[in-house]
Amino acid sequence: MSKGLKVFFMILLAFSLIMTGCSDSSTSGDANEGSEDSGDVSIAENGDPLGKYDPVIEATFVRSVDETLKLLEGETVKDNVWLDYYRDELGINVKYEWIAPVGDQFDQKMNVTLASGDIPEFINVTPTQLKQLVDADMVMDLSKIYEGYAAPLTKEVLTADGTGPFDAATIDGKLFGLPNIDSSIDRAHFIWVRTDWLEKLGLPEPKTMDDVLKISEAFAKQDPDSNGKNDTTGLAVTKDLWDGYAGLTGFFNGYHAYPNIWIKDDGGKLVYGSIQPEMKKALKALQDMFKDGQIDKEFGVKPGGKVAEDPASGKNGLHFGQQWTSLWPLQSNRDQDSSAQWKAFPLVSVDNQPARPQITLGTTSWWAVKKGVKHPEAIVKMFNGFVEKNWGETAEFDKYYLPEGAEGTWKMSPPTPSPPMKNLEAFLSIREAVDNGTTDQLTGEAKVVYDRVKSHEDGDQTMWGWERIYGADGVFGIMKEYKDKDLFMRNEFNGAPTATMTQKQATLEQLQNEVFTKIILGSADISTFDKFVKDWKALGGEQITKEVNGWYKSIK
Amino acid sequence: METKGYKYFTWFNYIFLILLSLLCIFPLVHVLALSFSSSSAASAGLVKLWPVEFTLSSYQYVAAKAEFWQSMFVSFQRVILGGLINFLLTVLLAYPLSRETKQFKPRTFLAWFLFMTMIFHGGLIPWYIVIKELQLLDTIWALVLPNAVPVFNVILLINFFRQLPKEMDEAAHVDGAGHWTILWKIYIPLSLPVLATITLFSLVMHWNSWFDGLILMNSPENYPLQSFLQTVVIQRDLSMIGSSDLESLSEISDRTLKSAQIFLGCLPILIVYPFLQKYFVKGIVIGGVKG
The missing domain is CATH 3.40.190.10 (Periplasmic binding protein-like II)
Structure with missing residues (x-):
């Protein structure tokens, strides 16, 4: 980043601080209404993790897109298999207030959005941004909603990386953000x-x-x-x-x-x-x-x-x-x-x-819910849906995660919590299958990756990189050693x-x-x-x- | 009267200026060379000023890339619309402000008012909120209206108008011409150099600005070309790549594609420049010096 940009950002941040302060007072009316609403929420503290809303509710988000996205013919960021699933199965109609390319652009747009105080109902933020939102009293406590609505599998996935992901979003004993969990060990x-x-x-x-x-x-x-x-x-x-x-x-x-x-x-x-x-x-x-x-x-x-x-x-x-x-x-x-x-x-x-090898928290963003939202538990349901459709019993990996001929379809879901050990597990199941000669029984991600490794072994040099990671003497073999000896710092x-x-x-x-x-x-x-x-x-x-x-x- | 010293000076001057212009041209040539090179040669850093392993594949890729052309279209829309609005408002503002205070009372106040906007700026967030509350977000007007009056250009034009001989418009006045006639029939035709200059300024400004597109547009389809290009050229932060982004890694080394898009992005300005350039120096010198 150039020096000019840096200066600009400092000014931007300074302004955003002032503005969150200002907008706080101007929206305090809304905020009060909000806390009353969240009082209503406590009526439904327990519910069906995948229950459908009827009639369909609308939920607003913002999102990033990246250049490498390749969706199936006819799908777009605003109309795809994930949004169909959330609407048809869960009764949640996802609407994007804005979309920006991932990286600098998204961050800048996000800063302006936060500073102007006009945030979407469900928002994916960094710990610093979460802190700002909490200080401005714009987001709500999710502790009860999480306990009441998270499916067992979702809880298993979210807690698989220790308490770190939750600690980071807990302020004064209240959980303000759900971790969009990602692997920590993969950063070794x-x-x-x-x-x-x-x-x-x-x-x-x-x-x-x-x-x-x-x-x-x-x-x-x-x-x-x-x-x-x-x-x-x-x-x-x-x-x-x-x-x-x-x-x-x-x-x-x-x-x-x-x-x-x-x-x-x-x-x-x-x-x-x-x-x-x-x-x-x-x-x-x-x-x-x-x-x-x-x-x-x-x-x-x-x-x-x-x-x-x-x-x-x-x-x-x-x-x-x-x-x-x-x-x-x-x-x-x-x-x-x-x-x-x-x-x-x-x-x-x-x-x-x-x-x-030292590792830091792989989870880098958390989902917060704006105060006053009617159905804050919708985000938990979406977490449930995402985990279930990719790794649960009714998983349709080929439809929702990596359909043939597409890339990054899984990213079309707003929340994308992924089991922290999934890459290591994929490696282990590939190695096991190779040893037992049962590679035809591989499913899900392991199968996709195995096909790539296999095609390198059959002579495709462009898949060499994958073989180095998941092959017989691939990196994840060492990762397993790290993990077995509990070496991670x-x-x-x-x-x-x-x-x-x-x-x-x-x-x-x-x-x-x-x-x-x-x-x-x-x-x-x-x-x-x-x-x-x-x-x-x-x-x-x-x-x-x-x-x-x-x-x-x-x-x- | 060429003394020896003068001669040396001229030579030195030429050499210096040639080097300086080469310095400006090299990056462009390098980008051009990259865009015609194979991607593996580019990622190995083999390309200097001439394409290595010549190929047109980057241009084929760009040609098939809908987003690129879409944002090119938005940019053209912006430049034409914005250029026209800039031109009209600049001329219509500069004429009354070039009159004497006797003829046009609020002149001093208005001039100061305009001048203030050059020095003080409301800041990013207020600016954003104003545009949002005006319901302009995500429309082409958000790119055009906030820049509708380029104050610097207005001042250039005022100064140019003021140095035109007053006798002419007095004469026209006596012959029964009103202000409109004087403006369109006398002032405009006499000011072609400066008008070309300010048009060029405003076209370049509209073509090059990327930040407002980024902040004010809500979806990438509506980005003008430069905002789009910015998303293409910015380097990914390598410390933040998660395990789930593995697929996207293979795309990082596409420097040839970036180069092709950058080059196509500056092409229109490269084409316009030479045609307006002959007025350029004249316009800005006359407009600027005789304040």
């Missing part, structure tokens, strides 16, 4: 290595951090692409440092450092991972690698999309990343050079303690952003990333880290730590 990092280069240079597979450093050095200096030119880099790094592709999270985890998350210290208190002494060692190692020419000299200005050109053109063979990097950008490397082979390895450690703080966090977090993050980048570039000495720790605490970190620990005590 791995080491992706180009194995045909390993073989060429006679290097072992990475077992320790030392091996990784050696691989990086060899890939940078021993001309792995044999073109006689010194044009390869060791470790790929993006300017944003924490990306899912070529981020550094996995590298730090190898040094038992956990940047950006809250971890428990020996005394049982929560501390911020980025300021722990373990970070220093890892930063020093990166600084040495940079000095040695193993990291792209220009990494400080290259976003992920630009860094991705290196592996694609065969100039890089090592990065830390999530399970999907074989689909992008590594698939482009395979397209260009069919002899290129990549493999994911578990994170490695500097000592004899195992490296623990979870972010212990899942609450709504605290007061100081809302004010200072962005500044502190920027400070952190600047200092880390400077240290890696060598323009700041490693001792700058100590100064950063002091600055971090002084600039609000100390206060945030207090607030976070206050929250931690409150949920125990």
Whole structure:
């Protein structure tokens, strides 16, 4: 984002704060009516999770769309199998107040909508936005509605990722948002290595951090692409440092450092991972690698999309990343050079303690309901419907999730809570079926994925990326190992952003990333880290730590 | 009178300006080259100023993409409608304001009133609420009416009108011409350079603005071209990709498609510019300096 845009956003946010304050007073009449209405709601605290409204009720939403959507012939965002289902089976007529493309555009439009106080009945928000809405008294307490209307399967799915997803939307003991749950474990990092280069240079597979450093050095200096030119880099790094592709999270985890998350210290208190002494060692190692020419000299200005050109053109063979990097950008490397082979390895450690991959909450948005809505439980019913039609007993996966010839049909449902372990489970059922020779009995997502893996085994190179994830030595094999050994290092703080966090977090993050980048570039000495720790605490970190620990005590 | 120093200066000037213009042209050429290259060459960063593995596939893709043409249509609608309204209001405002205060009493007040809007802005949210309450959201008028009076252009035109010799309209007046006749028969024909300039300004403004389209339109079908293009070129935030978005990952590297759309997006302005450019310098200098 350019500087101008950033300034603009700050102004926008400032305005939105003022405006939510103003609109509060102007709509207080409505709000009062609303609380009376929600009194009515308590009459129907228990109900049929999939009961149909008669007559059909109207529910307003806003939504995002993305470029990659491919719907079946005749379907549109406003008229499709999901909206038909909600209308015909549940009696809920979904109406969109506006639609915007996913990303920046959606966020901007959303900010304006929130600021103008004219929100739809059901709204999908981030924790920060939820907090704003709660402070402005615009959304209602959903605790009872959830208890009364959620189907058993829905509860099972929503609680499968621990209490984190609910903690984040609980303010003063009231549940204000239903988690649009998504996988946390899928965010763990791995080491992706180009194995045909390993073989060429006679290097072992990475077992320790030392091996990784050696691989990086060899890939940078021993001309792995044999073109006689010194044009390869060791470790790929993006300017944003924490990306899912070529981020550094996995590298730090190898040094038992956990940047950006809250971890428990020996005394049982929560501390911020980025300021722990373990970070220093890892930063020093990166600084040495940079000095040695193993990291792209220009990494400080290259976003992920630009860094991705290196592996694609065969100039890089090592990065830390999530399970999907074989689909992008590594698939482009395979397209260009069919002899290129990549493999994911578990994170490695500097000592004899195992490296623990850190994960944050995969759920990034929550469904809130505007005060005064007649049928707030409609959203819970839609949750029930979505889970039931995709993973329940009456599931019609081929109709609702991924119909043949379409892509992203499941996204046409406004709420999209997905079982957090579904990808791992798909992998496990594929492997089991392959071992038992029962692949023809696979159903649902596992079948779709298996067909892709199979078509790669039959020679389709464009499906290579899928085979690297779900194949016999695919990433999810390692994911299972992570899970079985209980290695995940979870972010212990899942609450709504605290007061100081809302004010200072962005500044502190920027400070952190600047200092880390400077240290890696060598323009700041490693001792700058100590100064950063002091600055971090002084600039609000100390206060945030207090607030976070206050929250931690409150949920125990 | 070409001294040696003058000669050196001229040479230096030429070289400097040529470099400067190359600097402006290179990105465009690069985008053009990308749009004609194969997608794998583009994602590997092999394309510089000449297409690698020449192909027309991006243009075929864009040609079949309904959203692109739909938003192109919206943009044309906006430019024509908005351009006309801008032109009319600018001329009709500039003429009375170019009179003396004696002839037109509220002149000073109106001039200040207009000037204020150039400095102060209500802010995004009030602006949004006003347009929403006027029921303009999601219509083409939301893109056209809030920009109906381009104040800067009005000021340019006032200044141009004021430097035309007063004797002419006095003479016309004596011959029995009213204000309408003077405006259409004398002022307009005499002001072609500046009119071309302000028309160009307002066309470019309407063609290029994307933010209002984004905020004021409620569905992507109604986006003008630039808002649509913005959605195409913005880089996805890679730290936020969830496991459920795996299918969309394969689309990230479509830089050739982006380039083709960007290039087609600037084509109309590229075509219009040369025709209006000859008036451009003259118009803005005369209008601006003799205030």
